[in-house]
Amino acid sequence: MNMPEKNPDTWAIALAWLSQHSPILYAAALSCAMAVLRITYGGGTRRQMIVEGAICGGLALTIISGLEFFSLPQSMATFVGGWVGFLGVEKIRSIADRVTDFKLPGRKVD
Numbered sequence: 001m002n003m004p005e006k007n008p009d010t011w012a013i014a015l016a017w018l019s020q021h022s023p024i025l026y027a028a029a030l031s032c033a034m035a036v037l038r039i040t041y042g043g044g045t046r047r048q049m050i051v052e053g054a055i056c057g058g059l060a061l062t063i064i065s066g067l068e069f070f071s072l073p074q075s076m077a078t079f080v081g082g083w084v085g086f087l088g089v090e091k092i093r094s095i096a097d098r099v100t101d102f103k104l105p106g107r108k109v110d
Contacts, residue, residue, distance in 0.1 A: 023074055023075065023077040023078065024061065024064055024074070024077050026077070026078060026081070027060055027061075027064055027077035027078050027080060027081030027082075028057040028058075028060050028061050028064075028081060029057070029081075030060075030078060030081040030082050030085060031053075031056045031057050031059070031060035031080075031081040031082070031084045031085035032053040032054065032056060032057040032085065033053070033085065034056070034081075034082060034084075034085025034086050035049075035052045035053045035055075035056035035057075035084075035085040035088060035089075036049045036050075036052070036053045037085075038052075038085065038086065038088060039052050039053075052088065052089060053085075055089045056084050056085045056088065056089060059084050059089065059092065060080055060081040060084040060085070063080050063084065064077045064080050064081070067080070
């Protein structure tokens with residue numbers, strides 16, 4: 001079996017990729033950590049910590065990928081990750097619901 005240690009190009013490629021994507025990865029990790037700490041502080045269960053952290057990390061990655069669309073710099077990734085983790089999934093969902101209700105016409109359910 002060919003181990004990565006025997007091929008220095010593998011490490012160079014991996015480190016180059018990490019270097020290129022470090023702000024995004026740092027923001028997602030920060031979002032996860034903030035969510036876990038928020039749930040811990042609120043007295044939540046371990047399951048809540050894991051699920052909220054994973055969802056906040058994914059949500060942060062999703063929002064960060066849209067920064068370029070709004071002509072915002074990638075350097076805002078840490079800001080986004082921190083706030084996503086601090087606010088949490090439910091709060092962000094309620095904000096998104098309010099924004100879409102304001103921007104899009106309401107649907108009438110029969």
